[in-house]
Amino acid sequence: MTHAAGLLDIALSIALVTLALGQIMSMVRLMIGPTTGDRILALDTMVINALGLVVVLGIQQGVKVYFEVTLLIAMLGFVSTVALARFILRGDIIE
């Protein structure tokens, strides 16, 4: 294994650990609240962190299929965030 590949391995591990820590910390914010906006914000951050986890996993395993997974998670996360915020705002999603 060359020096560059070893460095990439270390960077991948650091990124994975960071993303996992980020998931845990936003989960703490999701639990302690205190307002509804904070909870939706924490959920959105968790979706984006999950996206990053999938990306880093794809780099580590060298699999191309993870690209589609990432795109799907991004779209689903945006739509669900907007729907949740809209429901909190108006009590209705489609008027």
Place this chain on the structure above:
Amino acid sequence: MTIETIATYAAAASLLIGAFFIIVGVIGLLKFNEPMTRLHAPTKVGTIGIGMLLIASMLVSFGQGEGSVHELLIVAFLFTTAPVSANFFAKVIIHRGNCGPLPTPPGDQAWSTLAKPKKD
């Protein structure tokens, strides 16, 4: 030093930069003490953090000799949707009364999100 080696080093650097921005954004989400300031921190996670991870993915695939630019699609999608969802969060915080009173806009302008629709 070949181009593959340079691409691998650059990918490792982008991964580290992305990880740094992600941890900064999430610490901001956890430690700030007002809803509006908490809204500001995690936008870095969505744009720079994930953007750097996707750039690292592109660089790795270029380093292996099979370049792909699909990841730019995800970056573009995240960059267009992040302001929209941030606007919705701000609206939720304003309308649920979790922030102080908004500053008065100059002249005879008014906040459009607070305006009452005209009955007709």
